[in-house]
Amino acid sequence: MAAETLRLFGAGARMNVIKILRTREQALAHTFTDFLWHSGGMLAPILVALRFGHIGPWPAAAVVFMLAYGTVVASLMDALGDGPWRLSQFIGRGQLDHLLVQPQPLWRILLTDGFTPLDFWPTLTIGIVLLVWATGAMQVAVSAGWLALLGVELLSSIVVQTAFLYAWGCIAFWAPRGAEEISSAASTLIGEVSFPLDPVPRSLRILLVSAVPSGLLSWVPSRALLGIGGAGAVDTWLTPLAAVALGTLALLLFRLGLRRYRRTGSTRYTDHVNRN
Amino acid sequence: MIGDLVSRPFSDRRRSASAALQLARAHLATTRIAAFGPLADGVWVVFTLALRFVRVLILLAIWPTLIPQGAVVSGYALGAVLTYSLIAEVLSAQLDVRTPIGAALWSGAIATRFTWPMPLATLYTAEMVGGWALPTLLVAVPLLLLAPVLGVDPRPASIADVPLFAVSLVLAVAIGVAIDMACALLVVRIDLGPWVLNAARNVVQAICSGAWVPLALLPFHLGAVFDWLPFASSASAPLRIYTGTGDPVRLIALQVFWVVVLVVAVSAAWRASRERVALYGG
Numbered sequence: 001m002a003a004e005t006l007r008l009f010g011a012g013a014r015m016n017v018i019k020i021l022r023t024r025e026q027a028l029a030h031t032f033t034d035f036l037w038h039s040g041g042m043l044a045p046i047l048v049a050l051r052f053g054h055i056g057p058w059p060a061a062a063v064v065f066m067l068a069y070g071t072v073v074a075s076l077m078d079a080l081g082d083g084p085w086r087l088s089q090f091i092g093r094g095q096l097d098h099l100l101v102q103p104q105p106l107w108r109i110l111l112t113d114g115f116t117p118l119d120f121w122p123t124l125t126i127g128i129v130l131l132v133w134a135t136g137a138m139q140v141a142v143s144a145g146w147l148a149l150l151g152v153e154l155l156s157s158i159v160v161q162t163a164f165l166y167a168w169g170c171i172a173f174w175a176p177r178g179a180e181e182i183s184s185a186a187s188t189l190i191g192e193v194s195f196p197l198d199p200v201p202r203s204l205r206i207l208l209v210s211a212v213p214s215g216l217l218s219w220v221p222s223r224a225l226l227g228i229g230g231a232g233a234v235d236t237w238l239t240p241l242a243a244v245a246l247g248t249l250a251l252l253l254f255r256l257g258l259r260r261y262r263r264t265g266s267t268r269y270t271d272h273v274n275r276n
Numbered sequence: 277m278i279g280d281l282v283s284r285p286f287s288d289r290r291r292s293a294s295a296a297l298q299l300a301r302a303h304l305a306t307t308r309i310a311a312f313g314p315l316a317d318g319v320w321v322v323f324t325l326a327l328r329f330v331r332v333l334i335l336l337a338i339w340p341t342l343i344p345q346g347a348v349v350s351g352y353a354l355g356a357v358l359t360y361s362l363i364a365e366v367l368s369a370q371l372d373v374r375t376p377i378g379a380a381l382w383s384g385a386i387a388t389r390f391t392w393p394m395p396l397a398t399l400y401t402a403e404m405v406g407g408w409a410l411p412t413l414l415v416a417v418p419l420l421l422l423a424p425v426l427g428v429d430p431r432p433a434s435i436a437d438v439p440l441f442a443v444s445l446v447l448a449v450a451i452g453v454a455i456d457m458a459c460a461l462l463v464v465r466i467d468l469g470p471w472v473l474n475a476a477r478n479v480v481q482a483i484c485s486g487a488w489v490p491l492a493l494l495p496f497h498l499g500a501v502f503d504w505l506p507f508a509s510s511a512s513a514p515l516r517i518y519t520g521t522g523d524p525v526r527l528i529a530l531q532v533f534w535v536v537v538l539v540v541a542v543s544a545a546w547r548a549s550r551e552r553v554a555l556y557g558g
Contacts, residue, residue, distance in 0.1 A: 040479030
């Protein structure tokens with residue numbers, strides 16, 4: 001099972017190389033764009049932190065850590081493919097059929113489809129470099145336990161974002177036409193936080209770690225890893241627990257929706273008799 | 277056009293006046309249609325608009341941790357910077373002008389626009405202005421009304437500067453349109469995808485324009501350099517006049533300079549590039 005999954009990841013990586021070699025200029029432009037997009041998003045808050053030396057209880061180096069953490073999460077998500085963002089499109093337009101006829105379990109196709117590890121290495125690299133620099137600047141006692149926690153938090157943040165996008169994308173099982181807009185709006189909402197949220201009003205903070213869990217993609221994990229602002233067990237475990245809860249919800253919704261899809265398919269084109 | 281109207285015979289003048297009226301009507305109709313564009317996808321546009329509330333609420337919460345009450349940092353007291361952030365969000369569409377021309381060049385939608393009896397630049401400007409209606413109604417107005425609840429005084433620093441602010445805002449939009457057209461030219465001349473340009477523009481907008489953070493509050497005296505660039509004239513200038521943190525005469529003079537330079541340069545470049553427009557579409 002694992003060997004087959006790895007083989008598909010390998011196939012994705014190979015196709016990624018072929019695409020880069022065949023469309024050199026375009027590939028360079030895309031890579032440069034993604035780099036600009038992510039690094040540019042980090043730059044403005046970092047400049048503010050450097051100017052004032054801090055943002056709330058966060059020293060400038062901690063702000064850099066938080067933004068670098070968010071960049072690593074974003075670039076790993078990008079490398080894993082755009083499936084979570086396009087799920088509503090797959091379902092709503094009936095393209096899920098194309099996945100269901102493949103000789104692989106659906107979960108494996110969804111996990112490995114669109115794997116492009118080489119498109120995002122500049123962004124990932126700058127994220128990792130800044131993460132390492134900020135860890136040193138914050139004089140964090142890096143131990144095996146801390147590194148394990150970093151790994152758990154990173155994985156949890158990725159699961160939270162994936163599950164959030166899947167949960168909204170699943171709406172396409174019931175609303176094939178409107179779900180693309182809903183899903184696109186939801187994905188815009190979750191990627192918004194680029195400042196530490198400590199000074200933000202409590203109600204907005206709660207919203208940003210629950211209904212729209214942007215805060216779990218960098219702010220809460222960074223608080224836990226750096227021990228800022230009286231961070232405790234809640235900060236440490238909030239993201240992993242949210243990953244489990246949101247993951248379960250997304251899985252339930254997906255299974256429910258898939259059961260319906262098996263009976264009806266996509267109803268988006270029913271008015272036009274048939275999609276084909 | 278007015279000079280033309282006066283020097284021509286009456287029948288010619290009537291014809292010219294009628295053509296001008298028709299052109300104005302065509303632009304108004306384009307604006308009206310574009311105003312309802314965001315609703316084409318249903319009510320989900322509300323999610324995107326809600327994002328703007330989140331963004332401004334976060335910024336308004338951050339500033340008091342950086343600038344203590346009573347302190348003045350680089351010419352900005354807390355009240356001024358809060359007003360600056362709020363008004364920047366209220367006017368975000370006007371301070372970061374994006375017409376649909378770049379995407380239309382890439383998608384091929386511009387082909388049909390060439391057949392419309394309107395100049396391309398004003399046509400897309402009319403579409404852009406129409407697109408402002410819904411965000412103004414659902415975000416800008418509520419933000420202004422909610423400002424006292426958010427602890428922000430939304431009033432301008434000086435009532436006397438309001439006309440100058442209005443002039444500066446119009447100039448800022450004109451500079452923004454010129455920059456947008458210059459970007460569209462890049463799509464034509466070097467075959468650059470609009471998303472590449474958008475990524476670059478987002479970075480420039482976030483840092484160099486002052487639409488997000490007042491330029492004077494950037495480190496390493498970056499603001500002193502960015503102040504002279506057209507990006508600052510397209511956003512920071514009207515905000516500084518509104519908040520009383522800049523000399524209106526100097527700011528408007530610089531804006532006029534950039535309008536003239538950009539309009540002349542972009543018009544010439546567009547004339548030279550018009551024949552190179554290639555459509556992809558699909």
